[in-house]
Amino acid sequence: MAISLRRRLTLILLGQTLLVWVIAVILTTIYAQNIIRKQIDQQLYQYMDMAVHTLTTVIANPEITHYFAREPNELINRHSDISRIRRMGASDEGQATNLWFPSSHVVIGDSSPAFPEPDKEGLKQLTLDGAQWRVLYKYSEPVGLWIGVGVNLEDAQALASLTPERFVVPIFIIMPLSLLVLMVSIRKGIEPLNLLAAKISQRNSQDLTPLQVNPVPSEMQPVVQSLNDLLLRVASAIEREQRFTANAAHELKTPLAAIKAEVQRHQRSTSDAKTELLLANIDARVSRAVETVSQLLTLSRLDNGEQFDKTKVDLGQLVIEVLAELGALAMEKSLVVEVPDELPQTWILGNQEWLMIMVRNLIDNAIKYSPKESVLVLGVAEQNSAAQLTIVNQCKPIDTADLARLKDRFYRPVATSEQGVGLGLSIVDRIAKLHGGEMSVTVDNGASRFIALIELPMYV
Numbered sequence: 421m422a423i424s425l426r427r428r429l430t431l432i433l434l435g436q437t438l439l440v441w442v443i444a445v446i447l448t449t450i451y452a453q454n455i456i457r458k459q460i461d462q463q464l465y466q467y468m469d470m471a472v473h474t475l476t477t478v479i480a481n482p483e484i485t486h487y488f489a490r491e492p493n494e495l496i497n498r499h500s501d502i503s504r505i506r507r508m509g510a511s512d513e514g515q516a517t518n519l520w521f522p523s524s525h526v527v528i529g530d531s532s533p534a535f536p537e538p539d540k541e542g543l544k545q546l547t548l549d550g551a552q553w554r555v556l557y558k559y560s561e562p563v564g565l566w567i568g569v570g571v572n573l574e575d576a577q578a579l580a581s582l583t584p585e586r587f588v589v590p591i592f593i594i595m596p597l598s599l600l601v602l603m604v605s606i607r608k609g610i611e612p613l614n615l616l617a618a619k620i621s622q623r624n625s626q627d628l629t630p631l632q633v634n635p636v637p638s639e640m641q642p643v644v645q646s647l648n649d650l651l652l653r654v655a656s657a658i659e660r661e662q663r664f665t666a667n668a669a670h671e672l673k674t675p676l677a678a679i680k681a682e683v684q685r686h687q688r689s690t691s692d693a694k695t696e697l698l699l700a701n702i703d704a705r706v707s708r709a710v711e712t713v714s715q716l717l718t719l720s721r722l723d724n725g726e727q728f729d730k731t732k733v734d735l736g737q738l739v740i741e742v743l744a745e746l747g748a749l750a751m752e753k754s755l756v757v758e759v760p761d762e763l764p765q766t767w768i769l770g771n772q773e774w775l776m777i778m779v780r781n782l783i784d785n786a787i788k789y790s791p792k793e794s795v796l797v798l799g800v801a802e803q804n805s806a807a808q809l810t811i812v813n814q815c816k817p818i819d820t821a822d823l824a825r826l827k828d829r830f831y832r833p834v835a836t837s838e839q840g841v842g843l844g845l846s847i848v849d850r851i852a853k854l855h856g857g858e859m860s861v862t863v864d865n866g867a868s869r870f871i872a873l874i875e876l877p878m879y880v
Contacts, residue, residue, distance in 0.1 A: 464556040467569040514575030520566035628655035736763030736800045766807045767879040778851040786813040815870035
């Protein structure tokens with residue numbers, strides 16, 4: 421199944437956009453984590469500077485040292501190798517300070533965690549009691565001890581309102597808007613292609629003029645140029661064919677008319693039965709050739725896209741005039757032609773000459789293929805803003821395959837015995853279409869009836 425260009429572009433660009441979006445989320449998360457870590461590290465260094473300054477001041481003051489050395493001291497809890505100084509340190513549980521003297525480990529704060537003993541200076545990320553801590557270790561020469569300051573990463577991020585999720589949220593908001601803009605842009609971008617397709621689809625089969633290249637996107641111009649070259653070649657081929665048909669028909673028309681006149685002259689001057697039969701057969705064949713040439717000339721004019729003037733035409737009156745012209749043919753076969761006593765005035769807009777040819781071919785076809793002493797019914801009516809011409813005649817059974825091809829040029833059912841060239845109905849259909857109408861044919865084999873219906877737009 422073919423996929424539309426718009427859908428193809430949409431799927432490709434959506435897939436690529438989603439891929440870029442996922443990559444952007446990952447990179448943004450990593451970048452956000454790095455920014456947060458740098459800010460936390462910067463904060464740790466500030467804490468370390470404050471701790472070093474404070475401890476230097478404390479240890480350098482004999483009175484403060486003596487105060488902390490008192491026994492017992494309610495501020496100091498000693499247990500095993502770790503001592504805890506209560507009611508001091510950071511005001512929240514997200515920060516902690518540890519000290520390592522040569523012979524002891526001191527934790528400052530009521531609930532601060534005890535950090536592992538340092539082995540070198542620098543930053544470390546530790547997991548203590550299920551929480552992630554960022555710890556900075558430093559050895560202070562002035563006071564001769566190790567100092568460790570740390571922050572709880574979760575508390576630090578919450579306090580600073582900085583989390584990777586906060587960096588990613590704008591991307592989640594922008595993404596649907598980007599997809600919407602992308603789809604609208606694709607629709608706008610391929611609009612010139614839709615306009616080009618609409619222009620091509622609106623053309624009729626006779627319009628072979630080149631397409632305009634300027635409004636077309638540059639990527640499509642080679643396609644349009646190739647299509648124009650094809651149209652020129654097709655137009656040239658059709659023109660040569662039409663010119664050949666018209667020239668051949670004109671060249672044949674005069675000698676055929678001379679042959680027919682010569683045959684008729686000999687028919688009047690002979691009384692021999694065999695000669696009369698021979699001349700009659702020649703006359704029939706020449707008449708068929710004349711009809712073929714006449715039909716070919718008509719087709720040549722129709723296919724040439726010849727412009728014709730349109731006037732207000734009464735379809736009912738046109739049928740009466742054609743019946744009067746072909747009445748002798750109906751009488752020769754003893755046909756009963758049923759026509760309403762007064763056909764309604766049914767006005768259409770068209771060319772009088774072409775419409776006359778259309779009606780003449782249709783009625784002539786009905787007369788030709790009707791059995792002798794049968795009934796031919798004609799009717800003109802208005803229905804759904806359309807003028808309808810209906811012709812019903814008796815006929816031999818016609819199978820579905822033959823019925824579907826009756827409007828094809830030069831097609832005649834194999835079983836038919838009537839003389840003809842197979843162009844009558846194709847000409848009728850062509851003229852009807854040139855006037856914005858349509859011809860349809862149906863057959864009722866049970867009642868041996870052939871029904872031809874022409875619908876044409878009413879004159880408004």
